[in-house]
Amino acid sequence: MDNYDAIIVGAGIAGPPLAAALSKQNRRVLLIERDWSEPDRIVGELLQPGGLNALKELEMSSALENIDSIPVEGYCVIYNKEPVHIPYPFSDLSSKRHQGRSFHHGRFIQGLRELAKQEKSITTVEATVKSLMIDNDVVKGVSTSDGRSYKAPITFIADGCFSNLRKFALKEALPPKTCSWFVGLILHDCELPKKYHGNVILGDNHACVLLYQIGNNDVRILMDVRGDRPSIPKLPDHIKRDILPHLPDSVQQPLLNALSDPEQRLRIMPNSYMRPTSRNANTRKGVLLIGDAHNQRHPLTGGGMTCALTDVNTLTKELDGVDLHNWDAVKVCLHNWDWTRRSTAGTVNTLSMALYDLFSGDDDDLKVLRQGCFRYFLQGGDCIDGPVALLSAVRPEPLVLFYHFFAVAFKSISLLYAQSSSNVVFTTFKAIHVLKTACIVLLPTMVMELIPYPQHVLKFLLLVSLFILGLAIHIQSL
Numbered sequence: 001m002d003n004y005d006a007i008i009v010g011a012g013i014a015g016p017p018l019a020a021a022l023s024k025q026n027r028r029v030l031l032i033e034r035d036w037s038e039p040d041r042i043v044g045e046l047l048q049p050g051g052l053n054a055l056k057e058l059e060m061s062s063a064l065e066n067i068d069s070i071p072v073e074g075y076c077v078i079y080n081k082e083p084v085h086i087p088y089p090f091s092d093l094s095s096k097r098h099q100g101r102s103f104h105h106g107r108f109i110q111g112l113r114e115l116a117k118q119e120k121s122i123t124t125v126e127a128t129v130k131s132l133m134i135d136n137d138v139v140k141g142v143s144t145s146d147g148r149s150y151k152a153p154i155t156f157i158a159d160g161c162f163s164n165l166r167k168f169a170l171k172e173a174l175p176p177k178t179c180s181w182f183v184g185l186i187l188h189d190c191e192l193p194k195k196y197h198g199n200v201i202l203g204d205n206h207a208c209v210l211l212y213q214i215g216n217n218d219v220r221i222l223m224d225v226r227g228d229r230p231s232i233p234k235l236p237d238h239i240k241r242d243i244l245p246h247l248p249d250s251v252q253q254p255l256l257n258a259l260s261d262p263e264q265r266l267r268i269m270p271n272s273y274m275r276p277t278s279r280n281a282n283t284r285k286g287v288l289l290i291g292d293a294h295n296q297r298h299p300l301t302g303g304g305m306t307c308a309l310t311d312v313n314t315l316t317k318e319l320d321g322v323d324l325h326n327w328d329a330v331k332v333c334l335h336n337w338d339w340t341r342r343s344t345a346g347t348v349n350t351l352s353m354a355l356y357d358l359f360s361g362d363d364d365d366l367k368v369l370r371q372g373c374f375r376y377f378l379q380g381g382d383c384i385d386g387p388v389a390l391l392s393a394v395r396p397e398p399l400v401l402f403y404h405f406f407a408v409a410f411k412s413i414s415l416l417y418a419q420s421s422s423n424v425v426f427t428t429f430k431a432i433h434v435l436k437t438a439c440i441v442l443l444p445t446m447v448m449e450l451i452p453y454p455q456h457v458l459k460f461l462l463l464v465s466l467f468i469l470g471l472a473i474h475i476q477s478l
Contacts, residue, residue, distance in 0.1 A: 004030040005324055007142055007152040009129050010159035011036070012109060013044060014291035014308040016116035017058045018156060021316035023119035024059075027324070030150055031116060032142070034128040038106040042184030042222065042267040043299045045105050045214050046072060046198060049088055049098035050344065050393025051306030054313040063111030064101055068215045072100035074388065076194030078248070079202045079374040083193060086377060089389045098394050100302075102198075102212050102220075125150075129159075132168040132287065139169065139286035153325045155287045161272060163293035170283055176272035176296050179356065180207075180226045183235060184267040187211075187219040190254035198302065200359075202374075204367055206246045208359045210300065221255065224271070224300075224360060235266050272296045273353055275448040276338075276345070285327055288334060290315070295345060298356040303348035306393045310344045311337075346449035347396035351387075353445045354405060365437035372412025383407075398450055402442075409438035 006022050008015050011033035019031045047055070055061045074087035074097075088098040116122055127144040132155065134140070141151035157165045167173045192211055193199050201209040207224040214220045223243050230238070236259050244252055258264055274296040277283055288294075291308040318333040318340070358370055376383050386404050389395040413431045420427040 002030070002148075002150050004028045004123070004150065004152040005154075006030070007032065007150055007155045009142060009155065009157050009165060010291070010293070011113050011116070011124075012039070012158065012160050012291065013112070013305050014158040014312055015156075016109075016112040017055070017060050017309060018158065018290065018312045018316065019122050020060060020116045020119050021058055021312065022319070023116075023121045025316070025320055027121065029119075029122045030125065030152065031122055032125045032127055032129055032144070032150075033113075034126065036113065036124070036126050038110050041105045042220070042269050043105070043182065044108075044305055045220055046100060046102045046212055046302035046305075047108075047309075048100045048302055048306040048392045050348075050396065051309045052100055053394070054306070054309040057313050058309065058316075060112060060115050063108060063115055064103065065111070067103050067107035067111055069101045069103035069108070070213045070215070071196055072102050072198060072212070073097065073196045074198075075200060075391075076192075076197045077200045077202065077374070077377065078193060079370070080204060081246075082374075084374065084377045084384075085194065085197075086384050086388050088392050089385050089394060091394075098392060100392065102214050104214050104218070129165060132165060134168065134284065137284055139284050153286065153327070154330060157287060157289045157293050158291045159293055161270075161292040161296055163289075166289060166293055169287045169289055170277060174274070176270075176274035178270045178272045179298055179353075180224050180271045180360065181230055182210075182222045182269045182271055182299065183225055183230065183239070184220060184222050184269065185255070185258040185264060186214070187221055187251070187254040187258050188217055189257075190219040191250040192219060193248050193250070200300075201247060202359050202370070203246050204362075204370070206242060208300065208356075209243060209247065211251065219254070221251070221258075222299075226360065229270075230268060232266055232268070269299075271298050271300075271356075273298060273349075273445075275445075276342075285331075288315075295349065297349035297352040299352075300356045300359070301348070301352040301391050303352050303391075303393065307345045307348055310393065311341050314340050342450050343398065344393055344396040346446070347390055347398050347401050348393055349449050350398070350442065350446045351390055351401055354442050357441045363437070365434045366441075368416055368434050369409065369412045369438060369441070372415055373408045375415060376408045376411045398446065402446070405442050406438065409435055412438075 005027035007030045008019050009032050011031055019029045022029050077084050090097050117124055127146055129142045130145045131143050132139045133143055139155050143149050157169050159165055199211040210222040212220055276295040290311055297303055315337050318337045322329050322333055358373055390401050413434055416431055417427055
């Protein structure tokens with residue numbers, strides 16, 4: 001049996017940077033990956049500025065070199081064919097705006113892996129981890145399918161959204177909740193509505209579509225499909241009938257070309273949400289989940305890699321100088337990390353889920369909120385700078401998220417009154433219903449992301465909060 005200071009399972013976004021950072025702290029690290037060949041995925045291709053900052057702090061930004069990566073300067077949101085430009089905010093350290101990066105996912109992963117392999121105290125192994133070695137409810141290491149065992153005082157599970165090891169690391173593992181599905185293709189010779197930007201196509205009569213450049217002549221299109229897993233044979237007709245007519249003219253022919261290209265195939269990826277686990281109540285000693293194995297959000301806002309890299313950066317800073325064999329000391333660090341990470345991850349995750357509900361729902365109240373959100377962006381100034389600073393994770397502050405979300409809600413209500421042809425009583429009733437929907441969209445996810453308590457406690461607190469809010473609204477309406 002081989003012994004190490006730390007074992008990391010999974011060499012995706014989180015694994016290699018975590019291994020490299022621990023190695024630089026003079027620790028012997030084992031990095032296990034079931035397949036070291038270049039992965040092929042349709043998400044994990046847009047890195048927000050906050051994630052790029054974390055990558056630089058981890059000294060791994062050179063993974064973006066020589067992979068045909070593209071600078072990302074912000075977003076262009078097109079709602080019912082009306083555009084609004086949402087640039088990233090200015091940096092506090094210079095007069096330039098923040099930038100993100102987009103790229104082919106597999107090329108970036110290979111860049112991260114090569115940087116990790118250059119660290120002398122990292123051992124890399126290609127194997128499938130079959131199970132965790134658990135003794136008296138403490139994880140001692142891992143066992144692989146080839147019959148080998150590896151031991152370390154701490155094991156990091158970074159095997160992604162389809163993790164097979166979560167059920168061993170947690171005493172009670174709740175599965176991710178699938179919200180929808182992304183259907184992806186690569187478009188060639190495609191002119192984006194706004195170059196060097198993530199382009200989000202929204203409408204009241206169609207699902208959201210995301211477009212961004214991942215190479216010099218490659219544009220990724222992600223088309224949202226709700227409900228059960230879509231049938232691939234039926235997808236081309238669905239795309240041509242229900243999605244294509246709502247896209248900008250410059251995108252339509254490249255999409256038709258991609259659908260008829262024999263070298264391409266429609267790719268499907270579930271869009272899931274999974275709240276972070278309450279460490280004290282549910283996770284075994286000697287193990288830590290990280291990345292998408294720990295916490296998932298809808299990929300509409302491109303926050304997954306940013307959360308993973310920020311988590312790695314803050315975690316390794318907490319563990320620096322700590323004896324990993326002393327679990328009591330490690331436990332204190334993990335507790336501190338759990339609270340620290342919630343500012344960034346909680347804000348990014350809450351925003352992603354709230355915006356997806358807002359942009360994709362066909363409920364009448366959500367349509368009112370969607371219109372209010374777009375009109376809020378059109379006001380410019382802080383109505384753009386504040387939300388995009390949250391989305392880009394350069395200033396991830398939960399209270400700022402709360403402020404802007406309910407500013408959108410009240411903007412929506414003011415538009416409702418301005419456009420209503422009904423009497424004031426009916427409009428007021430409708431306005432209260434819109435405000436209640438806004439609370440339902442934001443508050444449950446925000447509470448689960450920011451407060452590390454078991455789910456039944458959070459449900460109780462949320463019900464009490466909603467009751468108090470409803471009571472306050474009722475008293476005001478008297």
